[in-house]
Amino acid sequence: MAGSEWESLEQCLEKHLPPADLREVKRILYGKETRKLDLPSRAFEAALEGDFELQGYAFEAAEEQLRPPRTVRVGLVQNKTPLPADAPVAKQVTALHRRIEAIVEVAAVCGVNIICFQEAWTMPFAFCTREKLPWTEFAESAEDGPTTRFCQKLAKKHDMVVVSPILERDREHGDILWNTAVVISNSGAVLGKTRKNHIPRVGDFNESTYYMEGNLGHPVFQTQFGKIAVNICYGRHHPLNWLMYSINGAEIIFNPSATIGALSESLWPVEARNAAIANHCFTCAINRVGQEHFPNEFTSGDGKKAHRDFGYFYGSSYVAAPDSSRTPGLSRNKDGLLVAELDLNLCRQVNDIWNFKMTGRYEMYAQELAEAIKPNYSPNVVKE
Numbered sequence: 361m362a363g364s365e366w367e368s369l370e371q372c373l374e375k376h377l378p379p380a381d382l383r384e385v386k387r388i389l390y391g392k393e394t395r396k397l398d399l400p401s402r403a404f405e406a407a408l409e410g411d412f413e414l415q416g417y418a419f420e421a422a423e424e425q426l427r428p429p430r431t432v433r434v435g436l437v438q439n440k441t442p443l444p445a446d447a448p449v450a451k452q453v454t455a456l457h458r459r460i461e462a463i464v465e466v467a468a469v470c471g472v473n474i475i476c477f478q479e480a481w482t483m484p485f486a487f488c489t490r491e492k493l494p495w496t497e498f499a500e501s502a503e504d505g506p507t508t509r510f511c512q513k514l515a516k517k518h519d520m521v522v523v524s525p526i527l528e529r530d531r532e533h534g535d536i537l538w539n540t541a542v543v544i545s546n547s548g549a550v551l552g553k554t555r556k557n558h559i560p561r562v563g564d565f566n567e568s569t570y571y572m573e574g575n576l577g578h579p580v581f582q583t584q585f586g587k588i589a590v591n592i593c594y595g596r597h598h599p600l601n602w603l604m605y606s607i608n609g610a611e612i613i614f615n616p617s618a619t620i621g622a623l624s625e626s627l628w629p630v631e632a633r634n635a636a637i638a639n640h641c642f643t644c645a646i647n648r649v650g651q652e653h654f655p656n657e658f659t660s661g662d663g664k665k666a667h668r669d670f671g672y673f674y675g676s677s678y679v680a681a682p683d684s685s686r687t688p689g690l691s692r693n694k695d696g697l698l699v700a701e702l703d704l705n706l707c708r709q710v711n712d713i714w715n716f717k718m719t720g721r722y723e724m725y726a727q728e729l730a731e732a733i734k735p736n737y738s739p740n741v742v743k744e
């Protein structure tokens with residue numbers, strides 16, 4: 361299996377395929393080609409200086425007579441943790457704030473309206489360790505913690521909606537922890553928060569040691585730039601989770617994640633993209649990059665030796681559209697900002713073609729599922 365030094369699928373295809381084959385492979389793998397965005401050269405210069413990748417693409421919709429285009433630019437940020445996991449907590453958080461601030465400046469130059477960071481972006485992904493301190497010290501209030509205040513400043517300064525996925529400490533309710541995304545309006549006000557609905561119990565993702573499944577349902581946030589929702593990481597394996605955000609009207613669903621090569625890389629290009637198709641909306645899949653090493657060894661419960669690292673996070677953040685097209689992914693190993701221009705009119709246009717909302721038979725599934733979850737349910741299996 362390729363390690364973290366292997367740059368990306370796109371780079372490999374471009375290097376090895378003759379142009380005519382490349383065109384066909386891209387048509388089948390990526391759908392209708394996305395147009396490269398003409399981003400300002402000073403944005404590329406700043407990205408180069410800041411040592412992160414910058415890519416920009418546009419999805420187009422057909423012109424309509426009655427509705428003007430509803431274009432919005434989203435920014436997806438993937439990044440390594442700048443300091444080692446054993447650096448003091450406050451220093452790690454500050455270093456991450458500085459890193460993100462620099463990337464958001466470039467996003468602003470690129471005209472981004474809504475930006476989303478990776479899952480639990482203010483900390484190393486330490487849940488593999490099952491230790492509490494110091495990791496629980498990274499938890500903050502969603503309403504007025506230092507990271508939310510920091511994001512409010514960014515939102516106001518750049519007139520940008522900020523989606524900030526953090527480890528939340530809910531001081532009002534028993535001081536408990538949640539995996540939460542705070543949505544901050546471009547006015548700088550906290551619009552609300554949403555919590556991770558599905559908690560992994562796979563590999564070293566020992567997150568159930570820290571927090572429970574979210575209790576806020578499937579909120580959709582009406583922003584100036586469109587209706588958005590956040591399906592946090594492991595939620596992307598659950599089609600009903602995507603569906604409920606879509607039923608509540610989400611036009612863009614962000615999927616801030618932290619996942620590693622050995623576990624999920626072959627699922628990654630499929631799931632968020634399928635969700636965009638199945639739900640007639642845009643999806644934005646974001647994964648962190650880099651390797652994180654922890655001070656104490658932990659085991660993976662698989663009989664193998666104890667170790668201090670989690671494996672590598674493979675980045676590859678991308679945006680998928682309801683018509684099955686998608687952007688190329690960002691690199692597997694570099695920090696990056698992906699800018700995508702979406703015309704939200706495409707959601708209804710594709711809905712009118714494929715009609716999944718009309719043909720979904722939700723009443724049938726609602727009834728069948730209501731029966732299937734009963735303890736005495738007997739599966740409908742027809743036998744000879």
Ligand SMILES: NC(=O)NCCC(=O)O
Pocket residue numbers: 479560565592593594595617618619620623624
């Ligand atoms: N952060 C997280 O939920 N990771 C679980 C692994 C995966 O969903 O790929």
